[in-house]
């Protein structure tokens with residue numbers, strides 16, 4: 380069985396942990412497919428105030444995460460895993476709006492890595508020397524800003540975990556859905572057949588599997604053309 384280890388380095392483990400206690404990611408962890416642990420940078424602060432950030436040199440607003448606690452937290456995690464699973468190479472990810480854009484194909488690639496170490500920033504960001512010295516891959520979840528890397532880490536890790544073989548509990552899920560083949564999903568219906576005057580398309584009640592498949596494909600194409608024509612042009 381392939382197993383993935385995930386370490387999340389953050390100032391707010393409590394913002395990450397509950398998400399991975401439920402649903403698909405929760406089950407993947409419970410079943411041993413994934414081992415996940417959160418490490419708080421603050422546990423690696425060295426002064427009496429347990430500082431992890433400081434004002435930027437040169438002035439300006441906000442605070443900057445300091446090198447010391449971040450590099451020490453990384454060294455701690457890497458040391459621990461190297462003892463437990465020698466030879467495993469970490470893929471270190473820094474979540475930042477200036478990173479490589481997250482796409483389904485990047486998620487798919489990351490899902491083949493045995494060990495992800497994810498750094499979540501806050502405030503004004505990381506001291507630049509962390510980028511330079513930690514060998515991180517910078518990733519952005521999109522062209523917008525959220526207030527911390529935690530929200531971005533949850534998006535990335537959820538997207539990775541559900542691609543692990545066995546995580547969804549049925550083989551087809553990830554193949555059939557949106558983006559796996561570059562099209563948006565077809566509409567789905569369940570009981571009742573009529574709700575508030577709105578009905579289910581007849582073809583879905585016909586039992587004719589070929590017709591249903593053809594209808595769904597047509598819907599996928601139509602929706603994609605309407606909502607995301609950029610996907611049809613192949614310019615991801």
Ligand code: ADE
Nearest residue numbers: 474475519520524525531
């Ligand atoms: N931190 C703040 N905004 C972000 C984004 N869009 N992607 C990754 N990390 C972030």
